[in-house]
Amino acid sequence: MALMASKAEFTEDQGAKGTALRVTGRLTLSNLGDLPQRLDAFDGPIGQIDISAVERVDTVGAWILHQFSGRTGAQIVGASDEAKRLVALVSQADADVRVRPEPVNPVVRVVTEVGDATMIALRTLLGLVAFFGAILIASWDIIRNPRRLRINAIVHRFELVGVKALGIIGLMSFLIGIVIAQQGAVQLQQFGAEALTVNLVGRITTRELGVLMTAIMVAGRSGSAFAAQIGTMKLTEEIDAMRTIGVSPIEALVIPRMMAAVIMMPLLGFYATLVSIFGGGLFCWVSLEIPPITFVQRLQEVIPLTDLWVGLIKAPVFGAIIALSGCFQGMQVEGNAEEVGLRTTSAVVQAIFLVIVLDAFFAVFFSQIGWI
Amino acid sequence: MDLNAPIAIKVRGICNHFGDQVIHDGVDLDVRNGEILGVVGGSGTGKSVLMRTIIGLQRPSAGEIEIFGEPMTDEENEAQLDLRRRWGVMFQGGALFSTLTVAENVQVPLREFYPNLGQKLLDEIAAYKVVMAGLPANAAAKYPSELSGGMRKRAGLARALALDPRLLFLDEPTAGLDPISAAGFDALTKDLSKSLGLTVFLITHDLDTLHATCDRVAVLADHKVVAVGTIPELLATDHPWIQAYFNGPRGRAAQSAVDRHMAKGA
Structure with a gap:
């Protein structure tokens, strides 16, 4: 011992x-x-x-x-x-070795960090715009020469982004529908207006929450996957190999993901809305004793068709934002494997942030044009 | 080499398989105290898996391992922990902790096993180990991402030597290095093993490394160790893989380089 x-x-x-x-x-x-x-x-x-x-x-x-x-x-x-x-x-082996990095004056360090962060933010914004431009150019090429559209890749992405997300998005929306109905009913009961729970559930899910929650889920599920996949391909030099063979990575990797997100988001958003309403309706039936047939009738009366348009117009834009930031961050990966993790995180944070900012703009815009 | 030197690592009947794929089927191997044993074998013959099995990262499906006469077990007791601090491992890419500087990397095992060491002594130890591993003095304060591949390997070696181990495992130390750095690393391995009295278990593909540093070479093929011996002894066997390995064009080139070197020295 x-x-x-x-x-x-x-x-x-x-x-x-x-x-x-x-x-x-x-x-x-x-x-x-x-x-x-x-x-x-x-x-x-x-x-x-x-x-x-x-x-x-x-x-x-x-x-x-x-x-x-x-x-x-x-x-x-x-x-x-x-x-x-x-x-x-x-x-x-006795040499004059500096074991620690040179200490930096804290004031200088804070200023440097603020400066660095600002520069990074500006550069990211610029890069994002440039990347969007590259996608537009590639899309124009594809429109002029539609045979270059990679149907197989797109259909494969449809499955990954759309079909495979049905389970988790359904469960989430169902629960959100119940929570809205339950919380709403508690408050509205104080005014004896629990029948208005139907209005609450119907309108908030169609206009806002159905699509917004779907966008957050898709950003977490698919936006992160886009960044990680493309980032890893960047590390293993697959993207460089593509370029040398003459395949445009934007065309082969980004466009299919972009299209999948843009086309799947409205479908998923609509599906999420329906499931939320179903969850809310179930709560109304069980707890408030509003029978399903009355619930559906009331929905028809209180939800204007414009509410559905508000949701469905936003959805593809959110999809584009999610795919854009996922693919953009993936393409920014350089150096080591740690970077893939960092970029994946930024992709999700950036996507959700942009989605919520845009959602606020949309809310003001639709109110202004009278879709209240 | 002293034929009667005590055995540092004794491997008996090790079997490993991943699913249906058999990697090892009864591997027997002795590593003598104080020798540099090279382990060679084609890609996928399980050289790294053998090393991982010996150091306890991979549980074999059968077989026994003794290190310095003590059996390796899965138990997390004092004796096993004591065994663990008697070896150092250098992984292929260095496997440095990326959020720590080189000096801090070297201090990790020291802090883990000897929490009472003072900061001053820790810094001094890290400093001389870094220099001993052949790194320039300014590398100690750098982060792994700021180092070249060769320097990262040397930093990995410095960390492996942190606890003054008697036993050193090197996984492909010269892979991915330019020939000059590779030769430098070979010389370093040999020097350190001599001056520190190290037993070295060295996995390599590099024929020059085998000729330059190894006392004996073990050949992994057909799921077991098919031969162990000095290079002339191995050349005398008629195993097809050994013949193809040492008598292939690269094997001959490495051999003739050694011959030229010897002739010049004589």
Whole structure:
């Protein structure tokens, strides 16, 4: 057992050549104990340091001896061949090494970081616009030459973005429908107006929440996947390989994802709206005793058709934003695998942020044109 | 090489498989104390898997491993932990922690096993290990992403040497290095193993490394170790893979480079 082995110790001897230190035990990393601190605290003239009684030395022990003899000028005597070799080895490796990065003035650092962050934000915005331009150019090429559209890739993306998301989006919307109905009913009951729960559920899901929650889910599910896939392909030089073969990565990778998101978002959003209304209706039936047939009739009366348009017009725009930021961040990956993770996170954050900002604009816009 | 040197690593009857794919089927291997053992084999013969099995990252489906006479088990007890600090491992890409500087990387095992070491001593240890691994003095404060591939490997070596291990595992130390850095790394391996009394388990594809550093070479083929010995001993066997490996065009080139070197030295 390492703990049972003899600990490194030292004693002071007053000899003919002044004070001598006698070190005993094992001068190894696991048996050092507090020897380094005590040796550091040791002051006074030392003639020699006798290590003839030391059982074993490793490089750490040798380093401590080397340091001590360097500081006090003591001579190392009684060293075994191994100890001599190790001391020689560590003294060769004794260089002026800076272990920590240069400290930076905190004020300067804060200013630098703010500046860097601003530059990165501006550059990202510029890059995003440029990327959008590249997509428009590629789309124009495809419109002029429709055979270059990659139908297979697009259909495959439809499945990944749309069909495979049905389960999770359905469950989420169902629960959201119930929560809105339940929370709304509690408040409206105070006015004896619980029948208005139908209006609340119907209008808020068709206008806002159906599409917005779907967009957040698609950003988390597919936007992140776009960034991670394209980012990994960038790292493994697949994208460079494509370019050298003459395949445009925008055409082969970005356009199919973009189209999938733009086409799938309205469908998923509509589906989410229906499921939310179903969940809300179920709650109204069970808890407020509004029978389903009445619920549907009331829905028809209170939801204007423009509400549906408000939702469905926003959906493809949100889809485009999600695909744009996912693919853009993926294409920005450079260097190492860590970057893929960072870029994936930024893709999702950027997509959700932009979706919500745009949603606010849409809300004002639709109110202004009288679609209330 | 001392034939009667005690055995550092004793591997008996190791079997490993991934699903239906058999990697090892009864691997036996002895690594003697103080030697540099090269492990070669075609791609996919399980060199790295063997190393991972020995250091306990991969549980074998059968077989036993003894290190310095103590059996390796899955238990997380004091004895196993004690065993663990007696070896250092350098992974292929260096496997440095990317959020830490090189010096901090070297200090990780020290802090983990010896939490009572003072910061000053920790810094000094990291500094001399970094220099010992052949890195320039200004590399200690850098992050792994600021280093070249060769420097990253040296930093990985510095971390592997942090606890003054008796046993060093190197996984393809020269892969991806230019010939000059590779030769430098070979010389470093040999120097350190001699001056620190290290036993080295070295996985490589590099014929020059084998000739330059290894005392013995173990050949993995057909799911087991088919031969162990010095290079002349291996050349005397008639296993087809060994013949193709050492007597192929690259094998001959490496051999003649050694011969030329010897002739010049004589």
